[in-house]
Amino acid sequence: MTADRRKVPFVKLTGAGNDFILIDNRSHRLSLAPQTIAWLCDRHFGVGADGVLLVEQGDQPGRTLMRYFNCDGTEAESCGNGARCFARFLAHQGFGNSLCFDTKAGPIEATVDAEGVSVKLPAPQEVELHRFISTAHGPLEVHFVKTGVPHLVVFVRDLESVPIRERGAELRHHPAWSPAGANVNFVQVTGSSSIGVRTYERGVEDETLACGTGVAASALVAYLVKQLAPPIEVTVKSRSILRVEFAPGEPLPGQVVLRGPAEVVFSGEVELRDPTL
Numbered sequence: 001m002t003a004d005r006r007k008v009p010f011v012k013l014t015g016a017g018n019d020f021i022l023i024d025n026r027s028h029r030l031s032l033a034p035q036t037i038a039w040l041c042d043r044h045f046g047v048g049a050d051g052v053l054l055v056e057q058g059d060q061p062g063r064t065l066m067r068y069f070n071c072d073g074t075e076a077e078s079c080g081n082g083a084r085c086f087a088r089f090l091a092h093q094g095f096g097n098s099l100c101f102d103t104k105a106g107p108i109e110a111t112v113d114a115e116g117v118s119v120k121l122p123a124p125q126e127v128e129l130h131r132f133i134s135t136a137h138g139p140l141e142v143h144f145v146k147t148g149v150p151h152l153v154v155f156v157r158d159l160e161s162v163p164i165r166e167r168g169a170e171l172r173h174h175p176a177w178s179p180a181g182a183n184v185n186f187v188q189v190t191g192s193s194s195i196g197v198r199t200y201e202r203g204v205e206d207e208t209l210a211c212g213t214g215v216a217a218s219a220l221v222a223y224l225v226k227q228l229a230p231p232i233e234v235t236v237k238s239r240s241i242l243r244v245e246f247a248p249g250e251p252l253p254g255q256v257v258l259r260g261p262a263e264v265v266f267s268g269e270v271e272l273r274d275p276t277l
């Protein structure tokens with residue numbers, strides 16, 4: 001095997017249908033080029049996933065760092081479902097069922113059990129409610145919040161009839177959020193503590209089957225704008241149910257806990273072909 005064609009072990013995981021390729025980079029010290037990540041995530045030519053999770057050594061001794069890359073190769077500060085899958089992997093590796101690891105958006109505490117994984121997300125930031133923006137379909141009321149990564153929340157009456165790809169792409173690239181852009185969540189209120197959410201993800205540039213930080217952002221905005229009572233049950237595109245817990249707080253709840261399924265699907269070895277490795 002030449003130095004530029006390395007066999008690297010990986011684990012494929014899914015969190016409510018949001019799927020990831022996890023590579024334990026503590027020993028490999030790979031620096032993956034964006035085109036390598038895009039190839040790994042390609043569902044026809046690669047392993048196939050929404051993104052790549054790297055397990056790395058944190059800055060502090062004994063700390064683990066989660067790095068997250070979208071399938072287009074861009075790095076994002078965090079990923080809610082990715083964090084739940086990351087915790088599931090660490091628990092399998094013998095780190096225990098109560099864990100703490102770092103992300104570029106701050107530390108995450110996780111609790112792992114047979115049914116699911118709960119993660120405490122970084123405190124919500126930069127909330128902006130009731131902003132009106134102009135769109136191809138006329139003025140639209142949107143809400144913004146950062147739950148580790150930037151999210152827009154748009155309330156709709158009938159989630160199933162929304163052309164997510166078209167409307168999501170327009171809002172994701174809207175000049176109001178430029179240049180970073182934002183993930184876009186379309187939300188239907190279905191009860192006093194329940195919502196349905198479909199998310200167009202930045203970096204995937206399409207709808208995903210679930211988005212953890214998007215689910216958390218949508219539940220928070222549903223509490224702030226529509227007075228829903230926590231804990232809030234969220235049904236996502238895959239039909240999985242995630243749960244968002246927080247203590248009501250002024251002006252914002254501090255700590256947000258996201259709970260849901262996170263499972264290993266398979267593991268294997270992939271031959272990385274990038275000559276820049």
Ligand SMILES: N[C@@H](CCC[C@H](N)C(=O)O)C(=O)O
Nearest residue numbers: 076079080081149211212213
């Ligand atoms: N799927 C994720 C979010 C991943 C990052 C996002 N696409 C971005 O670029 O901001 C989740 O579960 O939170």
